Amino acid sequence: MIKYHPEQSQLTQFVQGNISPAEALIVSAHCDLCHRCRQFVQHKTQLIAAEVFDTPQPKDSLENYGAMLAAITQLPASETAPAAPDNKLNLSTPEPIATFTLVKTLELDGHQFTLPPTLQRIAAKTGNWSGLVGRLWQAPVELNYPGVANFIYMGRGGSVPEHTHRGVEYTLVLDGEFNDGINNYRTGDFVVMTDDNTHAPHSEHREGCLVFTLLDEPLHFTSGIARLLNPFSHLFFR
Amino acid sequence: MLVGIPVEQSNSVIKPKDCAAEMSDYIVKVAEQRCKASFARVFGYFAPRLRSYALKQMGNEALAMEMVQDTMSNVWQKAHLFNAEKGSPSTWIFTIARNIRFDMLRKLQNRKEDICSDDLWPVLCEQTPDANEQSLDEQITLEQIGFMFEDLPLKQKSVIEAIYIDGKSQQEVADELHIPLGTVKSRTRLALQRLKGMLQDHD
Numbered sequence: 001m002i003k004y005h006p007e008q009s010q011l012t013q014f015v016q017g018n019i020s021p022a023e024a025l026i027v028s029a030h031c032d033l034c035h036r037c038r039q040f041v042q043h044k045t046q047l048i049a050a051e052v053f054d055t056p057q058p059k060d061s062l063e064n065y066g067a068m069l070a071a072i073t074q075l076p077a078s079e080t081a082p083a084a085p086d087n088k089l090n091l092s093t094p095e096p097i098a099t100f101t102l103v104k105t106l107e108l109d110g111h112q113f114t115l116p117p118t119l120q121r122i123a124a125k126t127g128n129w130s131g132l133v134g135r136l137w138q139a140p141v142e143l144n145y146p147g148v149a150n151f152i153y154m155g156r157g158g159s160v161p162e163h164t165h166r167g168v169e170y171t172l173v174l175d176g177e178f179n180d181g182i183n184n185y186r187t188g189d190f191v192v193m194t195d196d197n198t199h200a201p202h203s204e205h206r207e208g209c210l211v212f213t214l215l216d217e218p219l220h221f222t223s224g225i226a227r228l229l230n231p232f233s234h235l236f237f238r
Numbered sequence: 239m240l241v242g243i244p245v246e247q248s249n250s251v252i253k254p255k256d257c258a259a260e261m262s263d264y265i266v267k268v269a270e271q272r273c274k275a276s277f278a279r280v281f282g283y284f285a286p287r288l289r290s291y292a293l294k295q296m297g298n299e300a301l302a303m304e305m306v307q308d309t310m311s312n313v314w315q316k317a318h319l320f321n322a323e324k325g326s327p328s329t330w331i332f333t334i335a336r337n338i339r340f341d342m343l344r345k346l347q348n349r350k351e352d353i354c355s356d357d358l359w360p361v362l363c364e365q366t367p368d369a370n371e372q373s374l375d376e377q378i379t380l381e382q383i384g385f386m387f388e389d390l391p392l393k394q395k396s397v398i399e400a401i402y403i404d405g406k407s408q409q410e411v412a413d414e415l416h417i418p419l420g421t422v423k424s425r426t427r428l429a430l431q432r433l434k435g436m437l438q439d440h441d
Binding site for chain 2: 016046049052068071
């Protein structure tokens, strides 16, 4: 049962296209996993679409569009497969302009993890897994736009030293469970941490925990010797 | 020069919920027959409204028209993905427009990797092409880093401490210790290289 969701205001901004592409990515990935938020987004999309298109014909002269219309109808039909048989509204980019390779699963340490569809589109740009301190594994994902994305896997008993955040840290739990001393998070949970929050994530789950994280600024380690990690905090940032 | 296809002027009184069925039929005809006349009806209804919305949202005529063109191109090319049972044409086209919007934002924000040839990267991690080769237990602990830190020469240690534990800037450290900024930088660099060396010896 998913307990932590994006705020409704953030979901609404997502529907309107008014959040950053990086935020849109992780919000959309949460919606892949969360029926409730998916329903909310679908409903909101219907309402806003009706608002936008339920308007009188604007007064701009239609001649401006003749050339555009002609150019569009010169284009060949796209050769993508027909819509997926399931009834999910495709929240993420239906077809990005650039071609991409779908990567459906991630493999680490003998485990295989199925990714939500939104992340399948970017997972091809995942770098190598690196072992960090404390049974922690990380693989960066190249985004090409601001924001730093990583898959992070905490093995059983794995932990991230206590830290706060200079910007905003989004975490989506993809598999397993972790606890950060504030709450316990399970698959599908969407966790937002800001510079007001200090936490120390660890996982005692039998299978450990795989998360997808998004940062806009490096972490800042707060406790004792872990502060020495701050020069290396780009490990968690980049 | 492209010869413009006359755009069908739709009746301004018609609202999308009233014409949803009609628009659905046109989109299906586009999908099945590549029917340009049907597409012109869809285009005539949605393009100008989309432009007003995009203009409000982005405040830029060129970007607004790009969004209209990209969205309507998707409608033309991917009409076969439309499924009237899943939602109205308005909802479908709006969803495409939003995704185009995110694509445009991505392009606008696309930054060339600010390459910092940061040789710190390998310090705390090892590239492991095969995750199974290294046991999770063979990793460096925080305590070990602490011991290594204690082993640093005093001058390097004080610089590292001031910067990374007290959070001072390199300039502040230079001012306090009455040494040139360049010296602070080189001590930092040496210290981090030394830490890196110690971590490698650890293996």
